[in-house]
Amino acid sequence: MLEDDHPLDPDRIVFRPEDNASLPRLKPWRILAIDDDIDFQASLQHTLKGANILDRPVELHLANGRQSAAHLLARDRDFAVILVDVVMETDDAGLRLIKGIREMLGMVEPRIILLTGQPGFAPIEDVMRDYDLSDYCLKSDLAKRGLKNILTGAIRAYHQLATINGARKGLQLILEASNRFSVARSVPDMASAALAELATLLGIPEEGIVAVEGASVASPPNVAGAAIIGAAGRYAPHIGQSIAVLPDTSIAQLLADTLAERSSISATAYQVLYIPRQHALADYAIYVETGRPLGEPETQLLAVFAANAAKGFSNVALISRLDRMAYEDDLLGIPNRNGLLREIERIRLSPEGHSAQLMLVDLDNFAGINEAFGVAVGNAVLRAIYAPLRILFPPPCIVGRISADLFAVLGPESKVDLSRVERISHEELHIAGQSFRFTVCASQIAVGELPGEAADLMRAARSTLRRAKRQGQGSLLKHDPQVELEAGARFELMSRLAHAIEYDQLELHFQPMVDFDTGRIIGAEALIRWPAEHGGVGPDVFIPLAEKSSYIHAIGNRVLEQACAALLRFDAAGLGGLTVSINASARQFESPTFIGHIVHTLKTRGIEARRLKVEVTETAVVENIVRLTSQLAALRATGVRIAIDDFGTGQASLAYVHLLPADLIKLDMSFVQRIGRQDRSEAITKIMIDMGHAIGADLVAEGVETEAQAIWLRKHGCQIGQGWHFGRPMPLPEFIAFCLEQPS
Numbered sequence: 001m002l003e004d005d006h007p008l009d010p011d012r013i014v015f016r017p018e019d020n021a022s023l024p025r026l027k028p029w030r031i032l033a034i035d036d037d038i039d040f041q042a043s044l045q046h047t048l049k050g051a052n053i054l055d056r057p058v059e060l061h062l063a064n065g066r067q068s069a070a071h072l073l074a075r076d077r078d079f080a081v082i083l084v085d086v087v088m089e090t091d092d093a094g095l096r097l098i099k100g101i102r103e104m105l106g107m108v109e110p111r112i113i114l115l116t117g118q119p120g121f122a123p124i125e126d127v128m129r130d131y132d133l134s135d136y137c138l139k140s141d142l143a144k145r146g147l148k149n150i151l152t153g154a155i156r157a158y159h160q161l162a163t164i165n166g167a168r169k170g171l172q173l174i175l176e177a178s179n180r181f182s183v184a185r186s187v188p189d190m191a192s193a194a195l196a197e198l199a200t201l202l203g204i205p206e207e208g209i210v211a212v213e214g215a216s217v218a219s220p221p222n223v224a225g226a227a228i229i230g231a232a233g234r235y236a237p238h239i240g241q242s243i244a245v246l247p248d249t250s251i252a253q254l255l256a257d258t259l260a261e262r263s264s265i266s267a268t269a270y271q272v273l274y275i276p277r278q279h280a281l282a283d284y285a286i287y288v289e290t291g292r293p294l295g296e297p298e299t300q301l302l303a304v305f306a307a308n309a310a311k312g313f314s315n316v317a318l319i320s321r322l323d324r325m326a327y328e329d330d331l332l333g334i335p336n337r338n339g340l341l342r343e344i345e346r347i348r349l350s351p352e353g354h355s356a357q358l359m360l361v362d363l364d365n366f367a368g369i370n371e372a373f374g375v376a377v378g379n380a381v382l383r384a385i386y387a388p389l390r391i392l393f394p395p396p397c398i399v400g401r402i403s404a405d406l407f408a409v410l411g412p413e414s415k416v417d418l419s420r421v422e423r424i425s426h427e428e429l430h431i432a433g434q435s436f437r438f439t440v441c442a443s444q445i446a447v448g449e450l451p452g453e454a455a456d457l458m459r460a461a462r463s464t465l466r467r468a469k470r471q472g473q474g475s476l477l478k479h480d481p482q483v484e485l486e487a488g489a490r491f492e493l494m495s496r497l498a499h500a501i502e503y504d505q506l507e508l509h510f511q512p513m514v515d516f517d518t519g520r521i522i523g524a525e526a527l528i529r530w531p532a533e534h535g536g537v538g539p540d541v542f543i544p545l546a547e548k549s550s551y552i553h554a555i556g557n558r559v560l561e562q563a564c565a566a567l568l569r570f571d572a573a574g575l576g577g578l579t580v581s582i583n584a585s586a587r588q589f590e591s592p593t594f595i596g597h598i599v600h601t602l603k604t605r606g607i608e609a610r611r612l613k614v615e616v617t618e619t620a621v622v623e624n625i626v627r628l629t630s631q632l633a634a635l636r637a638t639g640v641r642i643a644i645d646d647f648g649t650g651q652a653s654l655a656y657v658h659l660l661p662a663d664l665i666k667l668d669m670s671f672v673q674r675i676g677r678q679d680r681s682e683a684i685t686k687i688m689i690d691m692g693h694a695i696g697a698d699l700v701a702e703g704v705e706t707e708a709q710a711i712w713l714r715k716h717g718c719q720i721g722q723g724w725h726f727g728r729p730m731p732l733p734e735f736i737a738f739c740l741e742q743p744s
Helices: 017-022 040-047 065-077 093-104 124-130 140-146 147-182 187-202 233-238 248-260 296-327 337-348 366-373 375-392 418-426 454-469 480-500 540-549 553-571 594-605 618-623 624-637 679-694 707-715 732-741
Strands: 013-015 029-036 056-063 079-083 112-117 136-139 208-212 227-232 263-264 270-275 284-289 355-362 399-401 405-412 428-431 434-437 440-444 475-479 505-516 523-531 581-582 612-617 643-647 664-667 697-700 720-722
Touching: 017 040, 029 040, 029 065, 029 147, 029 505, 040 147, 040 505, 056 065, 056 112, 065 136, 065 227, 079 093, 079 124, 079 147, 079 296, 093 440, 112 147, 136 140, 136 147, 147 296, 187 208, 187 284, 187 296, 187 475, 248 263, 248 270, 248 284, 248 428, 263 440, 263 643, 263 720, 270 296, 270 553, 296 337, 337 405, 337 440, 337 594, 355 375, 355 454, 366 375, 375 399, 375 405, 375 428, 418 440, 440 454, 454 480, 480 540, 480 553, 480 679, 505 553, 505 581, 505 618, 505 732, 523 540, 523 553, 540 553, 553 581, 553 594, 553 612, 553 643, 553 732, 581 643, 594 624, 612 624, 618 624, 618 643, 624 643, 664 679, 707 720
Parallel strands: 013 263, 029 056, 029 079, 079 112, 112 136, 440 475, 523 581, 581 612, 612 643, 643 664, 664 697, 697 720
Antiparallel strands: 208 227, 208 284, 263 270, 270 284, 355 405, 355 440, 399 405, 428 434, 505 523, 505 720
């Protein structure tokens, strides 16, 4: 069929005349004669007995008066012509009856012939003007004019009017059907609607079948290859089956012939409509039992109906395709993230929704597989992983793919359990001629555990999965609501921290650093603080949080600026010999402008580089040994002094100590505070002091709290002390006053 062919092109309709032997008798023209003259009624019966008009028999019905006719018409209105006598119970009974037929009963199609035996009772000009009549005859003239001729004209007018009104009603029904087609959301829904609307249009029982051509377009349609997607009446039990299962093999063959020949079939007792894929995106055959041949108007209406049905099938096919694109994973043909979210919402409404479980399964090192073997192998891996997931979590569980190598399992609590996922790690998969073993990380959460939208549940599951992955490959973790609360608290704190940075609410406190030999303050460590009046939080809480975000750079810049400002204040107060130490995060060194910014700030403020010390923790250096040692060396070359903080808590003491570009080594307070209590700790501390001397660095002891600790440290070669024994961290004005109070 050409693209512009109509779904019911007359050249594409096969007529089956062999069925005409069993044609039912054509519906007769029904005529109602209303007259109280018994002799006249007998004459009509005699004249019309066995009569045929316009190739159809005549069926005469009689009523002997206005009241009798009213009762008859109240229950039966299917008449082509109505003969009405003017004078019956009263002189105007006929006219009153005609008025009731037209206005009260609304019968506009039947043609009415007014009869009278006494001229003058109803003037012809007035009656023909005021009433919808086909004719007005004297009974005495019927024989002369010919009753059959009069009836032929009236029947022809009725047929034309009925055809026009039938077409109008049919088009209205088709319009209403189109509206109902527009709400169908699947091909089976559309098929069911088509059968129902077709029955309404033709006035036949809802009895029929909608079949679609099989999936293999290359092979010709046959009985085995067509599927029933819609059925009504006695055929309803066969929905979803092949047409080959139909008890009546002749109907199955009709459907197959329609699809194979791509033509509609019209016969006496049935119609088979062919709807082509050019219009419907698939080949459909619709079989309906009419029980009678269709007239020309009905055939034309059927063509319009078929065109609208084709558009309906096309629309639902497009909707289904869009639905698949929106809710189905292209690679595996399983639900994607949107599809899973939709299923979660559906399950939540079910009785078992509260206990249902959502599990996320992530393949370890999938990115490495893609990089090493390519996308094709990566896709093969995903297919291979899906296979055991489908076996481990059979229906009613739903297995979907959220992204890349992230799968989801949704199902009842009795079937969705983390322990089942472990089995994947024990299986060897053969892909593209190679053997692979995989581990997965997984998280699990109850569907009813979190209120709100399905996306909130998915987010919580992914958050738990990230924690599982941080624990290492093959980790499995159930959702912990407390972790969610902590995450919310961290987010809230992060927002507050951003506000504090923006409005400059963080400030430096300064803790004295003392020369053990002279007892004089030689400098201070600048410690960032979040004052209580601004919702203060301890640095042990907000600094680690800032280090996980870009806020650490803003804080670092603020510390540098305040430290330089403090050095200038020292000079103004006559404390020009003091130095300031600032702490730097490993993340700050990731910025390519970090060292340049320090140098530029010192230069623009007129501060000697040697008066600034930058402290980096030993752990940070060890974790970034190559990058940080080179950057620290570069910073040291500018004159800025480098201190390694928390020495002894990391792994640098022996393995990397000779690589550290350090001017100062700061002994961690955990060692200092055990002096005088544990001989072993004292011995270890002495070794670390000697190691610092060996690399040419000065030793700074943190956390000095007693005079005894200070005496021991000075005795064993530690040059500088810091701790509450010498002074607590203080705001800048207080620190300056404290220094000025010290003996010179």
